[in-house]
Amino acid sequence: MSTMRVSLINPAFSTIYGPYQYAARVGATPQMPLGLCYIAGAARRAGHEVQLIDAEAERYPREDDLIDEIARFRPDAVGFTATTPLIPEVADLTKKVKKRVPGALTVVGGVHVSSVLEGIYTDRYAPEADACVYGEGENTFVDLLAAHEKGEPFDGVPGLLFRRDGKVVKTRSADPPVLDDLALPARDLLKVDRYQWSIPGKGIQAVTSLVTMRGCPFHCAFCEVSKIFPMKVRYRSPDRVMDEIELIQRQFGIRHLMVQDDTLTLSRKHSLALAKKIEERGLDLTFEGYTRADLVDEELLVTLKEAGLVRLSFGVESGSDEILKAIRKGTTTEMYRKAYRLCKKIGIETRCSFMIGHPHETRETVKKTIAYVNSLEVYQAYVNVATPYPGTELFEMARQGVGGLKLLSTDWKEYRRYGNPVIEVNDLTAQDLKKLQRTAYLRFYLRPRIMAYNLRRAGWKAAFVNAVAFARSILASLLPRAKEAPAPAVGAAGGC
Template structure:
């Protein structure tokens, strides 16, 4: 039996090239590794159409050559139009192959995604166990789909059935390391705002879930708010495998909140130092609770950059977002991070519900006050499954003519939110204005020049400029 996993093309179908970098589809690598562990007789292949620059037609051709029994496709919201197109072509050329989609979008809208995509199944939530069970059932010609938790499908009467939710994996360390061997790791690189070294780069997961409930965040659609963490010794073993097997020394940690537990953070960092692992990495954290002890150990362990979600410089908007962040504390943490010598990255959202020109001005002003090495401005995107989506739908703030690609937080297409307080066109104007005002300041340009320490800093600078000019006014 053959199983094919596809990361669909997006850049050539409306996505902004370079926005998300060229990062490895780690979710597909986890699926492949788990299926391979549980069903070693099954042949597995991953086609990363995005990184290979394959059109849908080329992807279908590659798929047909492999002739799989089941195809799994990962789908977030802004790529879903592309997924729909791809599946329609796959079904024409591979009419006997079962197609299943998973990821954030089908997790939030399992039935709607099934109808719109034309797939045979959708998987909601954490996918490893559900996908493996589906593969096993198909291999054994067992069509009792009702026995598979987390699955949505058509029954024999053509009615849509959603089974009970799949329980979360309690111990993440039962999962084998991602099957990076199924991909060419040399092809992957992060966006210029999150590159911390030259050479191959990969994603690394040390935990899943976030205890906070920011209104825009889609992470809990799959992981929920429960935080589950991997044991430090398993994390170190995976890092060592990446170094020894793939010559990868640069890591982007996928955790929403890596520093959630101080003692665990110290234990991981001390293990990296004791093992003398020559690595560089970036992580995400909250701009609160961090102290100099942790930051210094992180830097010694190879942390070159920390990404902080600030979201807004206006307290009322922060309340609407449900972001429990003290802006003074954020300033303290970011100043301390700079002092230790770690690159600071802050992200902001423009156009959240309740936004006005004045609240956007507050955000731009505060971003300049923080003066992080990198500032990322995104247009608010009401991703399905989030409180922002629920509120926008209830208040009729969603454009009726919008496609799924309009849900992209950074693109050259119009956004989906139509607010009573500020127009879509004004949000776009202020978004572009925020980027220009931040990056074209003489003080920032000087900071950037003085911050150049490595070759990758120069590479990042030119990569950032290319992305800057791709964003239309």
């Protein structure tokens, strides 16, 4: 098999934060496109030459500059990843690539494709893609390149969607890969120094993402992760994870890891095994991740802290136990209260995220949620408006009016969680939800103890940058959408 030249593109995404993009660019978790890094690693191991572009990190001033960069590489195949609000942009990019690089195979993958399946080609934002990949894409993409190179039909490639004779063809689902058999992510193809983050006790440092497992056994109504990963959870062996960490440290000198597992402590056995391996190999590192309140205990957290855990984020979602039941979260408000107290006792920094606009939400339950979050031992929070992404149970609930929900749009470019609700619920209009999101941010961050904490941990310089970005976002959220100006390109200075 001859070598193909393959371009893989992660489109810029900060605009999906709407008016809050200013704060997001300094305060949101650095999102290295780990999925594309895995695809790049698989393609390179198959003998192909790969270009990997993270348009968000590289800050192309114009979309045409990105197209120029792709064209200069002279690719035989170009692949894009897309979330739901980015599919309109990706559709436009595929059209431009077709014009600039005629003959190149164009491919689209990502969570949106896996959520809508055949709908990817019948939607108003249908990309001009020769094929779309659903599910886990490493093996599918490599098999697709092989079929294309040999001039074979795509029918025999599992995990594909494509058009033929005016109809959409969907091949059988690809078998989930054995995680230890996958090529390691090709981080070296990225500008890794662009991913900076403020680390507790360390200041702003270069970071990278890592996964130790795939899949999630839970059924939260708002989540679409099961559309990509099967419900059965698969784990990487601890030794394989340690090998990757050692490679990261040798290649890049990076000593802080953003663990992107959907639930860091899902398996107590796996978590403890990883901690033991870190100790055995004498690795000098810190790490952080996401988990649930019902999957932590003091012994586990103490062990993980000794291994390097410095920060945990919990998806609190609501301050109403009735709403937590309605969205199938499987946790209670008291669980989160205990989890945050435990983290404070042990000395692990915490974050939280929550949403407003759930089914059965009212103005009173939103007020209750804001008061509840402000009562927790947490010092940083992300406030989202519930967004019914396609493929989720929440989308069907909104279409059917469950819990007072009303779906206002199926225009995917409107599906932003910040400053742009696409639902109404009971006594809350879209404008009400937008205002309450702003109110929640102000009431959380303008408390003296929160301001003092973030100043102390971030330092004057970073605190000033964060404060300016926060103020710009709040002011932008007051403007009509037509007057929202895009945030200027900025350097990766790291966030709070």
